[in-house]
Amino acid sequence: xxxxxxxxxxxxxxxxxxxxxxxxxxxxxxxxxxxxxxxxxxxxxxxxxxxxxxxxxxxxxxxxxxxxxxxxxxxxxxxxxxxxxxxxxxxxxxxxxxxxxxxxxxxxxxxxxxxxxxxxxxxxxxxxxxxxxxxxxxxxxxxxxxxxxxxxxxxxxxxxxxxxxxxxxxxxxxxxxxxxxxxxxxxxxxxxxxxxxxxxxxxxxxxxxxxxxxxxxxxxxxxxxxxxxxxxxxxxxxxxxxxxxxxxxxxxxxxxxxxxxxxxxxxxxxxxxxxxxxxxxxxxxxxxxxxxxxxxxxxxxxxxxxxxxxxxxxxxxxxxxxxxxxxxxxxxxxxxxxxxxxxxxxxxxxxxxxxxxxxxxxxxxxxxxxxxxxxxxxxxxxxxxxxxxxxxxxxxxxxxxxxxxxxxxxxxxxxxxxxxxxxxxxxxxxxxxxxxxxxxxxxxxxxxxxxxxxxxxxxxxxxxxxxxxxxxxxxxxxxxxxxxxxx
Amino acid sequence: xxxxxxxxxxxxxxxxxxxxxxxxxxxxxxxxxxxxxxxxxxxxxxxxxxxxxxxxxxxxxxxxxxxxxxxxxxxxxxxxxxxxxxxxxxxxxxxxxxxxxxxxxxxxxxxxxxxxxxxxxxxxxxxxxxxxxxxxxxxxxxxxxxxxxxxxxxxxxxxxxxxxxxxxxxxxxxxxxxxxxxxxxxxxxxxxxxxxxxxxxxxxxxxxxxxxxxxxxxxxxxxxxxxxxxxxxxxxxxxxxxxxxxxxxxxxxxxxxxxxxxxxxxxxxxxxxxxxxxxxxxxxxxxxxxxxxxxxxxxxxxxxxxxxxxxxxxxxxxxxxxxxxxxxxxxxxxxxxxxxxxxxxxxxxxxxxxxxxxxxxxxxxxxxxxxxxxxxxxxxxxxxxxxxxxxxxxxxxxxxxxxxxxxxxxxxxxxxxxxxxxxxxxxxxxxxxxxxxxxxxxxxxxxxxxxxxxxxxxxxxxxxxxxxxxxxxxxxxxxxxxxxxxx
Numbered sequence: 001x002x003x004x005x006x007x008x009x010x011x012x013x014x015x016x017x018x019x020x021x022x023x024x025x026x027x028x029x030x031x032x033x034x035x036x037x038x039x040x041x042x043x044x045x046x047x048x049x050x051x052x053x054x055x056x057x058x059x060x061x062x063x064x065x066x067x068x069x070x071x072x073x074x075x076x077x078x079x080x081x082x083x084x085x086x087x088x089x090x091x092x093x094x095x096x097x098x099x100x101x102x103x104x105x106x107x108x109x110x111x112x113x114x115x116x117x118x119x120x121x122x123x124x125x126x127x128x129x130x131x132x133x134x135x136x137x138x139x140x141x142x143x144x145x146x147x148x149x150x151x152x153x154x155x156x157x158x159x160x161x162x163x164x165x166x167x168x169x170x171x172x173x174x175x176x177x178x179x180x181x182x183x184x185x186x187x188x189x190x191x192x193x194x195x196x197x198x199x200x201x202x203x204x205x206x207x208x209x210x211x212x213x214x215x216x217x218x219x220x221x222x223x224x225x226x227x228x229x230x231x232x233x234x235x236x237x238x239x240x241x242x243x244x245x246x247x248x249x250x251x252x253x254x255x256x257x258x259x260x261x262x263x264x265x266x267x268x269x270x271x272x273x274x275x276x277x278x279x280x281x282x283x284x285x286x287x288x289x290x291x292x293x294x295x296x297x298x299x300x301x302x303x304x305x306x307x308x309x310x311x312x313x314x315x316x317x318x319x320x321x322x323x324x325x326x327x328x329x330x331x332x333x334x335x336x337x338x339x340x341x342x343x344x345x346x347x348x349x350x351x352x353x354x355x356x357x358x359x360x361x362x363x364x365x366x367x368x369x370x371x372x373x374x375x376x377x378x379x380x381x382x383x384x385x386x387x388x389x390x391x392x393x394x395x396x397x398x399x400x401x402x403x404x405x406x407x408x409x410x411x412x413x414x415x416x417x418x419x420x421x422x423x424x425x426x427x428x429x430x431x432x433x434x435x436x437x438x439x440x441x442x443x444x445x446x447x448x449x450x451x452x453x454x455x456x457x458x459x460x461x462x463x464x465x466x467x468x469x470x471x472x473x474x475x476x477x478x479x480x481x482x483x484x485x486x487x
Numbered sequence: 488x489x490x491x492x493x494x495x496x497x498x499x500x501x502x503x504x505x506x507x508x509x510x511x512x513x514x515x516x517x518x519x520x521x522x523x524x525x526x527x528x529x530x531x532x533x534x535x536x537x538x539x540x541x542x543x544x545x546x547x548x549x550x551x552x553x554x555x556x557x558x559x560x561x562x563x564x565x566x567x568x569x570x571x572x573x574x575x576x577x578x579x580x581x582x583x584x585x586x587x588x589x590x591x592x593x594x595x596x597x598x599x600x601x602x603x604x605x606x607x608x609x610x611x612x613x614x615x616x617x618x619x620x621x622x623x624x625x626x627x628x629x630x631x632x633x634x635x636x637x638x639x640x641x642x643x644x645x646x647x648x649x650x651x652x653x654x655x656x657x658x659x660x661x662x663x664x665x666x667x668x669x670x671x672x673x674x675x676x677x678x679x680x681x682x683x684x685x686x687x688x689x690x691x692x693x694x695x696x697x698x699x700x701x702x703x704x705x706x707x708x709x710x711x712x713x714x715x716x717x718x719x720x721x722x723x724x725x726x727x728x729x730x731x732x733x734x735x736x737x738x739x740x741x742x743x744x745x746x747x748x749x750x751x752x753x754x755x756x757x758x759x760x761x762x763x764x765x766x767x768x769x770x771x772x773x774x775x776x777x778x779x780x781x782x783x784x785x786x787x788x789x790x791x792x793x794x795x796x797x798x799x800x801x802x803x804x805x806x807x808x809x810x811x812x813x814x815x816x817x818x819x820x821x822x823x824x825x826x827x828x829x830x831x832x833x834x835x836x837x838x839x840x841x842x843x844x845x846x847x848x849x850x851x852x853x854x855x856x857x858x859x860x861x862x863x864x865x866x867x868x869x870x871x872x873x874x875x876x877x878x879x880x881x882x883x884x885x886x887x888x889x890x891x892x893x894x895x896x897x898x899x900x901x902x903x904x905x906x907x908x909x910x911x912x913x914x915x916x917x918x919x920x921x922x923x924x925x926x927x928x929x930x931x932x933x934x935x936x937x938x939x940x941x942x943x944x945x946x947x948x949x950x951x952x953x954x955x956x957x958x959x960x961x962x963x964x965x966x967x968x969x970x971x972x973x974x
Contacts (some may be wrong), residue, residue, distance in 0.1 A: 110601050110678065111601070111602060112600075113599075113600030113602065113603075114597050114598070114878055114921070115598060115600065115785045115825070115829070116600075116790075118921055119791065119794065119921065119923050120919075120921050120922040120923060120924065120925070121798075121923050121924050122924050125922075125924060188678055189676040189677055189678045189714075190676055191597065191675055191676045191678070191679065191711075192678065194903075194904060195921045196921070197919040197921070197922040197925055198903070198919065220718070223718070224678075227676075227714065231707070231710070298602040303603075304606065307606065311608075338602070342602070391601055416681075416685070417681060432607075432684040432685065434601070434605055434606065434607050434682045434683070434684070435607040435612075435684040436606050436607060436608050437607065437608050437609050437612060438607070438684055
C-alpha cells in the first residue's frame with residue numbers, strides 16, 4: 001500500500017549525518033537498526049519528511065542553511081526531505097545524557113540497583129524540564145509547522161523513547177492529525193515506573209497517550225503499557241480490545257515485531273569482505289563455535305553468559321580444546337560509569353575463564369572488543385550455537401540476522417526475555433537469563449543436538465524471519481494508521 | 488464472630504520460643520509483628536492449633552517430647568495448642584537463608600541489582616528443592632495430619648512467603664478443606680518474577696493457587712498477583728471480581744490492611760520505662776524532632792532519607808541547631824553481605840552529614856544502631872515529623888503505631904510505596920522514595936505546617952488506625968473464610 005497524505009517521520013537519529021573533510025561536506029548514511037528499518041519506508045512515501053536532530057557540527061550548519069530540509073541523494077529517493085532540527089547544546093545534552101540515557105533506558109530495561117539509584121535531584125528535575133521537555137516541545141513546533149504546510153492532513157510517525165512528550169503537544173495543536181508512535185525498547189510493567197516521581201511519570205504516559213496508536217515489539221509490552229495506564233493513571237483500559245480511553249479519545253496499543261530485510265542481508269553476507277573473514281574463521285575453527293555478538297550494555301547479560309560457559313567447561317571436560325566461545329562485543333556508552341565498569345567485569349571474567357580452563361594454544365574465549373560488522377556477519381555464517389541471553393531486550397535483531405545467513409545448521413540459544421522469543425522461541429533453545437546452570441545445560445543441549453533437529457529448527461526460524469520481514473513490520477503499521485484515519 | 492470448625496494456623500515463627508537457663512526450661516513470647524497480630528486470633532479460636540517451626544535447640548527438644556504440641560500457659564488461652572515442627576537443620580537453613588531470605592524477600596521488594604544478581608546456580612536449585620520445597624512438604628504432612636484429626640473439616644490459615652508451596656500440597660491430599668493464605672510483604676508485578684527460572688516461579692504461583700483465598704495488604708498487591716497469574720501462567724483472571732480460575736477452581740485475591748491493637752499500644756506508651764525515656768528526650772529536645780524507626784533493611788531507603796536531610800539543611804540554613812534527626816535503627820540480617828554493606832553506608836553518610844552541618848554540641852543526626860522498643864515508643868510520642876520513605880514496604884506498622892501515640896501533633900511523611908499509604912496517604916505528606924529533592928521539600932513542608940493543620944491530619948490518621956485495627960483485619964479474613972466455606 002502507499003499513503004496519499006503527507007507522512008511526517010520523527011526520530012532522534014536521522015538517515016544521514018553530515019561531516020566535513022578537507023574543506024568538503026561529506027554525507028554518511030546513518031547507522032543503527034532504526035535507520036535501516038525505516039529506510040524501507042521511504043519507498044512507500046510520497047512527499048514525506050523525516051524530522052531528526054542535528055547531531056554533528058556540520059549537521060547544525062546544514063540545519064541553519066536549509067531550515068526546510070534537504071533531499072539527500074544518498075537516500076536514493078527524490079521525494080524524501082530530511083529536516084534537521086538544531087537544538088540548544090545544553091538542552092540536547094540534558095535530553096540525551098541525563099534523561100533518555102540513562103534514566104528511561106535504565107527503567108525500561110530494569111537496570112537500576114534501586115538500593116543506590118536513581119537519585120532524583122534538582123539536576124534531574126531540571127534536565128527533564130529544560131532538556132527532555134524542551135527538546136520535545138521544539139520538535140513539536142517543527143511537526144506542527146509541517147502539518148500546517150500539508151493543509152492539516154498528515155500522518156505523524158514517531159519513534160522511540162526520546163519523544164514520549166511530543167504526541168500530546170502535537171495533539172493539542174492539531175487535534176485531527178493521525179499520530180502513531182513505535183517504541184523500540186521493552187515496555188516494563190507498572191512498578192518499574194514507580195521510581196520516577198509522579199509528575200514525571202504521569203507526564204510521560206500522558207504525553208504518549210496523545211497518539212492514536214502506540215506500537216511495541218510484542219503483545220507483552222503492549223499489555224504492560226495498558227497496565228501502567230490502569231495502575232498509575234487510573235484510566236479505564238480494555239485488555240481484550242487492547243485500548244485505553246483518555247479525555248474521551250480511544251488510544252490503541254498494538255504490536256509489530258521489527259525485523260530485517262532478508263534479501264539485503266543475504267547479499268551483504270556474500271560480500272568479498274565477509275567472505276575473507278569467513279575463510280579465516282573457518283581455517284582456525286575447532287569442533288564447536290559458540291558465538292555472541294552484542295553491544296557491551298549490561299542488559300545484554302554478557303557476564304552471566306561467561307559464568308554459564310565456565311560451568312559448561314567444568315561440567316563437560318570432554319569439550320576441552322574442542323570449543324571456542326567467540327565474543328564480538330562493541331563497546332557502548334563508555335562515558336556512563338556503569339557501562340565502563342561493565343566492560344571491566346567482562347575483561348576480568350574472560351581472563352579468569354581462559355586462565356582456569358585454557359591449555360596450550362587453546363583460548364576458551366576469544367574476546368573482540370570492537371565494532372567489526374564484516375567479522376560479525378562471517379561469524380553469523382559459521383556458528384554452531386548463538387548465545388543471546390539478554391536480561392531484557394526489546395527485540396534483538398542479531399538473532400534474526402544470524403540465523404538467516406548461518407551455513408552450519410546453527411542453533412539459537414535465546415533468552416525468554418527478548419522480543420524475538422515470541423516469534424522464534426519455539427524453534428530455539430530457551431535461556432533463562434538469571435539461571436547460570438540452566439544456561440550451561442541449554443548450551444550443551446544445543447551443541448550436542450542431532451544435525452536433523454538442528455536443521456529443522458533453523459529452517460523454521462528462517463521461514464519466520466523471511467515471512468515477518470521489515471516490510472511486513474511497516475505494512476502492519478500503515479494498515480493500523482489507515483484504520484485510525486478512517487475513524 | 489467465632490468459628491466452629493478447627494482452625495489450623497501455620498507460620499514460620501511461632502508465638503513462643505523455648506530456651507534453657509540454669510538447667511530450667513524458659514518460655515518467651517515470640518517477637519515480631521506477625522505474632523502480635525495473630526495473638527488476637529487466639530481469642531476467637533475454639534480448639535485451634537498453631538503449627539510453626541522449631542527454632543531454638545530447646546524448641547527441638549520440646550518438638551520431640553510433645554509431637555502433638557502443647558498449650559503454653561503464657562498465651563493465656565487454654566485451647567490453643569502450639570505444635571512445633573522440628574526440621575532437618577540443613578533443609579531449614581537452605582529454606583530460610585538461601586530461598587526465603589534473600590531470594591523471595593529480594594524479589595518481592597525489588598532489591599536485586601539485576602546486573603549482578605541473582606545468579607541461580609545448582610546451589611539455589613538444590614536449596615529450592617531440598618530446602619524450601621522439603622520444608623513445605625514437611626509442614627504439609629503436619630497440616631494434613633491435623634485436618635484428618637479434625638475429621639476433615641478444618642480451616643487452614645497460612646502465613647507469608649515461607650509457605651507458597653504448601654497450599655497446593657494440602658489441597659491435593661484434602662480437596663475439601665478451606666485454605667486461606669495471608670502474604671505479609673509486597674506482591675510485585677509480573678516482571679519481578681521473571682528473574683526466577685520458570686519451573687521455580689510456576690511452582691510458587693501454582694502452590695499458592697492451592698488456596699481458596701489469598702490475602703494481601705493492599706488492592707494493588709492483590710491485582711499484581713492476578714496479573715502474574717495472567718502474564719506468567721496464562722490463566723484466565725477477572726480483575727473486576729478479583730478472581731482467577733485454575734483446574735476448574737476459583738481462587739480469590741483479597742486485601743486486608745494489617746494493623747495494631749490501639750488499646751494495648753496506648754497502654755504500652757504509658758509504661759514507666761517509656762515515660763522515663765520520654766522525659767529524657769523532652770529534656771534535650773530542640774525546636775524540631777524528625778524521627779525514623781526502622782530495621783536496617785535496604786528496602787527501608789535509609790540512605791536516601793539522610794541525603795534528603797542533607798539537602799534540607801542546605802536549602803534551609805535557618806534550621807541549623809534547631810532540628811535533630813533521631814534515627815533509631817535496628818541492625819538486621821548482618822550475615823547477608825548486602826545488609827552489612829548497607830549499615831556501613833548508613834554510618835558513612837551520617838558521619839558526613841554531621842561533619843558537614845554540625846556545630847558545637849549540635850549533631851544534626853543522632854544515630855542509634857540497636858533495638859530499644861521503649862526509646863522508640865517514647866520517640867513516637869515526641870516527634871514533630873516521622874519519616875517513612877521506604878522504597879517498597881508491605882504495610883509499615885511504625886506509621887500506624889507512632890501517629891496513634893504521638894503527643895505533639897506530629898506529621899507523617901509517608902512513602903507512596905508503602906501499604907499504609909493506601910489508608911493514611913490522604914492525611915500524610917507523601918514522599919517519593921527515589922526523589923531526594925521532593926523528600927527534602929516535603930519534610931520542610933511538614934515541619935512548617937500550621938499547628939491546626941497538623942492536628943487535623945493527625946486526628947484523621949488516629950481515626951483510621953482506631954477503626955481499621957487488628958481485630959478488623961482478622962474479622963475481614965474470617966468473613967471471607969466463611970463465605971468460601973459456604974460455597
